[in-house]
Amino acid sequence: MLIGLIIGALARLVMPGKQSIGVIMTTVLGAAGSLIGTWLSYKLGYSNESGGFNVIPFLVGIIVAVILIASYLGSPAAAAPCAEMHRRQTE
Helix, strand or coil: CHHHHHHHHHHHHHCCCCCCCCHHHHHHHHHHHHHHHHHHHHHCCCCCCCCCCCHHHHHHHHHHHHHHHHHHHCCHHHHHHHHHHHHHHHC
């Protein structure tokens, strides 16, 4: 889960604007992005023949996590808390 937190945090850092999601959802979406990104990298033919840190799957995981976070923020499940927070700020 630590990798999910790191991937999710980096994805949120790359995204423009403010994302109002919590640490748990950031970790879950980051972990999903990491798994999907690694799987996708290897399916597209990446192989880490030299050993060491897998940079390409890591970067692809961040890109996938950005897409997942953007999708989550556009979903109705995320819209209700955002609307409530916006209402509180404008009062």
